[in-house]
Amino acid sequence: HKKQTGGSGQYARVAGYIEPLPEAVEGEDPKDYEFGDEVKGGSIPTEYIPSCDKGFQAAMKKGTQVGFPILGVKAVVNDGAWHAVDSSDQAFQTAALNAFRDAFEKAKPVILEPIMKVEVVAPTEFQGSLFASVNQRRGIIVSSTEDLAMCTVYADVPLSEMFGYSTTLRSLTQGKGEFSMELSKYGKVPMSVSEDLKKEYQEKRRKEQK
Incomplete structure (x- = not known):
């Protein structure tokens, strides 16, 4: 990141790498972000290392693909450059933010x-009918049990597919069915859905820029 105006400029160079964090063990909360400092030889002064951390975290607040926060990433800074007059906290934050987006x-x-x-x-x-209704919503049936005249179906279903399910369930079961749900985990969106989300986001950005 280089910028020169009439007074002092803004100079900072940040190099490093990003990698996915390991998935959480069941029962543990997943880590959203981790910062690593592997800078040696003073290529980035100690006082600017937290600036790199801030820049990485700022980049993670809004992803470039669909505008949602980025999760599960370790960002490591391992090299860089600075200038005695023109470097600053803001310059290193900006350099780190741009470096993260490029690597991401x-x-x-x-x-x-x-x-x-x-x-x-x-x-x-x-x-x-319950099995079919879950499958139609990209759900995965985990198990099912029967107790006298009632059955219980356990499944993992994307939240986006559950809207309106209460109405569907009433219709399927003549008003005799009920369901509950809680967050289980985050899963990869299918390619077809992913492409639609990206197109919607890019279209939204184009309209905002007009």
Whole structure:
């Protein structure tokens, strides 16, 4: 990042790498972000290392593909350059932000969506309809149980597919079914859905820039 005006300029160079954080073990909260400092030889003065951290975190607040926050990334700074007069906290924040975005695009990121742990209860006679309704919503049936005249279906379903499900369930079960759900994890969005989301975001940005 270089910028020169009438007074002192803005000079900073940040180099490093990013890598995905390991997935959380069941029962543990996943890590959203981790910062690493591997700078040696004073190529970036100690006082500007936190500036790099801030720049990386600023870049993660809004992804370039669909505008949502970026999760599960370790960002490491390992080299750089500075100028005794023209370097500043802001210059290193800007350099780190741009470096992160550049590396992130090259890393072929994927879009994640919230996956809900869904439990559906209804009379056993409607079990086939329950299975079909889950499958139609890109859901994965984990298990099912039967207890007397009632059956329970456990499934993982994307949150985006659950809107309007209460109405569908009432219709399928003659008003005798009910369901509950809670956040389970984040899962990769299918390629077809991912492409649609990217197009929508790019179209939205074009309209905002007019």
